[in-house]
Amino acid sequence: MEEILIPISFFLAVFGVIYLFLSTRNKERLALIEKGADASIFAMGRQHTAPIWKVIILNLALLLMxxxxxxxxxxxxxxxxxxxxxxxxxxxxxxxxxxxxxxxKMTQNLDKE
Incomplete structure (x- = not known):
């Protein structure tokens, strides 16, 4: 019976962390919007990044090679x-x-392009 408690505890912990992250982020955004902050601040840092699939394929290919x-x-x-x-x-x-x-380093070069 103890063997089943470990995976259940693990998945509950992961779910709890993800839920806390998402709910806290949502509350922060709602508070900023109520104060009249511009909604464009939520997209900061995402404008010049390479698509995630390029980064994953590049890193996976270099790792396997x-x-x-x-x-x-x-x-x-x-x-x-x-x-x-x-x-x-x-x-x-x-x-x-x-x-x-x-x-x-190659991902940094992708972000510069």
Missing amino acids: SIGVGIFVSQILVSIGVDEDIAMPGTIFLMAGVGLFIGF
């Missing part, structure tokens, strides 16, 4: 004589991080 390069480089390191338990996860995580960093 860098993981592949990490596996390739780790196999080269293993053939040289580095311990496989050290070379495989270290190189894969290192290359995945490099790929995500490159994706972050």
